Amino acid sequence: MIKYSYNQEALKNLKIEDTSILDRLIDFNDARKSHLKKDHSQRDKRMSLKEAIAEFVKDGDICTDTGFAYVRTPHQAYFEIMRQQKKGLHFIGSPNTNHSYMINYGVCAYSHNSYLGAEMRGTDRNYNRQLKAGKVKILSEWSHGSMAQGFKAAQLGMPGIFSKQLLGSDIIRYNPYVKVMQNPMRDDPDPVVFIPALYPDTTIIHVQAADRCGNARIYGPAVNDAALAAAARKVIITAEEIVPESELRNDNKGVVIPFMYVDAVVELPFGACPGNMPGYYYWSRQWWEKIFRFAGPSDENMKLFMDEWAINCKDQFEFVDKLGGAKWISMARRLTKACEYDNEDAEFDFSYQPYLPGKDPGIYY
């Protein structure tokens, strides 16, 4: 039986008495066993989003926030998790922002924090309220880079990484998984932080293209997703397009996830809506402003908002229709391509009317 030696000060500060809740995230032996037990054959893994979430996301799983908060993030899969009323999930990711709205429904109950909120659009008032109401329990506190090192250690196939991040900070006093040690190759004092390899249960990664076996291409920032695919016990790929295997063989640029990690492949155009999908569509900036400015301030508003956009929304197509349908799609495509300079942008105007509470835009640009 494995016994972990957690950072005792952090356990005390976070008031974690039963440490078994922490074990699975660093249980390499169990993760490896899961990986060995998978069907390793090169087979067709396509299924519907409903089937994939039903089969591979179980109550209490450690799930991940992927992409970059609202860039290439599988929001539509998160909304399906909410529709299926999964309970007590843990969320981890750098950044880890999207679990906030899931806490209100009991879908997420535990968080491994790195960053909350939406940059200039303000702090996450909803998370604030849920934390104070005891609806979410913080299991560990990280910086983006130190958590990313934990995922990378798993992908590299090593028990952990020695880091120079977090030293001297209070984050160390609120993270049971990290420990300050002396660099073993130095005789003079040289403090380093040991960060264990991190193994979440389930990761969902939205990509531009995948083949039916799960080889997946990411265009734009991959962030931590190549590492998360290698680490997680279960991997769901949602993709804008399913391409023939020969396409990825002929041009393997950007193919960062090999098929063997993958359990399910879901064809899911608009799967990152309302986030930005490089090459495909820009954010719905007003949707994000609305969730922070209208939904954020009260539980009632958050319920109204997420009921409308997630719980009672049948699928991503209905979601896109609510954003503004074909007009929204063409503008969102124009915007992201102009940002990438794949469309002429000489006279193109990126300005827009930010969302103001009480003033719902007809189309959520």
Next chain:
Amino acid sequence: MNTQKPANPLEMVAYVLSQHIKDHQIVYVGTGLPMVAAILARMTHAPNITLVYESGGQNPIGGDMPWSVGDPFTWRKSPIIQEMVYSFAQSYNGYVDIAFLGFAQIDMYGNINTHFIGDDFLSPKARLTGSGGNNDLSSLTENMVLVGIQSPQKFPKKVDFITSVGHLTGGDSRQKAGLLGNGPVAVVTNAGIYDFEPTSKRMRVKSLHAGVSFELAQMATGFELLRPEGGTVPVTKTPEPEALEILRTKVDPHGVFTSIPGM
């Protein structure tokens, strides 16, 4: 006749930040005013800098202001995009010259809090963003410039949580803790520019913006500020009209980051 309005406090901060960037440097950029400053520097005195963003974008060609640090503008026609963990490793390995970070609270040693306000982590008065890349950059980068709005609440004697270490408890405590680089070299606010006294590593006035006296700056600070060497307080250089014009018309034309209603 020059009819240009003088710089508002946010424009002043953006300009002062941009002045900390030298041409040909590699600059790690966070969201908000640092983004504005880096782009202003690139359009004025430092056209050959390389920008690095934590989402992985680096060295984009010029374009409009990114809506987020993950915006396609941060990797617009980039020759390479790095995974997050590698972009921080650039700082560790010595391939970043300067980085800019914001804060909710800062103490006299330049330690930063972006975690929470209050005295109970588990039930704070206000939970804030947490670290993001703040701790990573402050732990690893050679030179840090910190930026924020100044008030006694934001400049307390002791921060409620140390998200990122500046000079820790002063002297050589930062090096002893095992951290890399020089730590914070400057703090830029709407009131002035501060540096750190070389031995004690306590915050010291470097210059104050026009109209701000030492007494006023002290009133906006919850700990004792040190005076500059020699005692007299220089006035911060105001933006050249050309720089201000570029900031308003080209860098942040919609005033997303630098406009103040009524000014």
